[in-house]
Amino acid sequence: MTTTLSDKEFEQFKYLIYQQVGITLDAPKKTLLVSRLGKRLRDLQLSSYQAYYDRVSGEGGEEELMKLLDLVSTNKTDFYREPVHFDFLREQILPEMQPAKTLRIWSSASSSGEEPYTIAMTLFDAIADINRWDIKILASDISTRVLAKASSGIYEEERVRQLSNDLVKRHFLRGKGPQEGKLQVRPQIARLVAFRRINLMDPTFPIRSQLDVIFCRNVMIYFDRPTQAKLMNKFFRYLRPGGYLFIGHSESLQWIDHQFRYLRPTIYQKPVSVKSEE
Ligand SMILES: C[S@@+](CC[C@H](N)C(=O)[O-])C[C@H]1O[C@@H](n2cnc3c(N)ncnc32)[C@H](O)[C@@H]1O
Known part of the structure; x- marks a missing residue:
């Protein structure tokens, strides 16, 4: 044909x-x-x-x-991709949240789950008394196919090849028998993450609590500027004052109208003095 x-x-x-x-x-x-x-x-x-x-x-x-x-759509992703954001989370955000011991994070284009699980692994490794914290990581994507993969938490061995043996041992279970060659994210990591389908084009998002951090990495490049600007304004509403936004390394908010404070390349903050319009 x-x-x-x-x-x-x-x-x-x-x-x-x-x-x-x-x-x-x-x-x-x-x-x-x-x-x-x-x-x-x-x-x-x-x-x-x-x-x-x-x-x-x-x-x-x-x-x-x-x-x-x-x-x-392109679903390319990796564990610990663009590590500056995980360093920033550990070094800058965690100490700020230490008194309240709560964290609400949204991985808004999570693809097959590597990004939200990396967030969970970073927190797990950095917080000694994690059981006393109230942590929720929402992970969403438009694609039900990648979300199904993500919620299984099962990955081929090659997906973790670039990670250290220690890290793999700490955060993954090795498959046996028919699951040989596969790894599954350990339950203590998986339980921090909830997956659901959210279209970033929707006028509002099904999120009730104010967010401390939004990851929106490597998806904005596919949107035109008016669409990017609309999305950034929505994110602004869902973040608490002082909350953080991470974007991908080939993305920038330079050419769009937004109210975020630029901190460093790909890292933005909602100013503390701005009241949320919710
Ligand atoms: C390249 S992946 C980025 C994955 C991850 N954030 C990272 O940086 O490694 C882009 C993801 O955006 C998702 N996506 C594209 N359009 C979307 C939309 N309108 N709403 C939600 N997700 C969308 C795709 O399904 C894909 O999984």
């Missing part, structure tokens, strides 16, 4: 994806869409991209739409 994706069809998909998840597909992404959707068309025995578009955008198309979103 040779099916081509016309410019008009590409525009339709582009608009649908932008509307649903805020991801902007530029022209070079047309090739990517073609290569990723081709298999889907074959699996569903559809003869054109238009037929596929009609299916995802029509009534009852939600499940397939999720699959489409999975195909166009």
